[in-house]
Amino acid sequence: MRTVEFSSAKFLPFLPEECQANPGVYGFELALWLSQTLAKAGIVTSYPLGEDWGWLIEYIDGESEITIGCSSVAAESEGYTGAPILWRVFVTQPRSLLKRLKAQAPSETVARIFTAVQRALAAEGLSVHATEA
Secondary structure, eight states, X not given: OEEEEEEESTTOOSSOGGGSSBTTBOOHHHHHHXXXXXXXXXXXXXXXXXXXXXXXXXXXXXXXEEEEEXXXXXXXXXXXXXXXXXXXXXXXXXXXXXXXXXXSSOOHHHHHHHHHHHHHHHHTTOOOEEEEO
16 A cells, blocks of 8 residues: 655535534545546546545556545544644555455556656645555
8 A cells, every 4th residue: 555645724624524424534625636636647536435534536447446545634523623634645456356366566557546646746736745555
């Protein structure tokens, strides 16, 4: 799994806290923006899908299935205040797919999409910290 973290107020929720799927867990606006931005770069994903930990978009191309997760990290329990939030975006190939394909390592597609995510965030002037697990 490849991950980037960054702080920004750019992707704050536009709906009030009581309208959030999970209070204190944000990422829809980031996932939607990322889906639109990646599509402009020729990487077409799904619409954002909600999870307990945040939001995800999926990229599927033949046997390549990649998950791009977006979530806030340790958001305030009483809602967002407009201050920058620490965001995490990860790119991974689901383990179940890796087992089915008997792959030994993440695909080149993961690396390509991760690079596209980093470029999209950098184009917005965001300073990201990247890690690989």
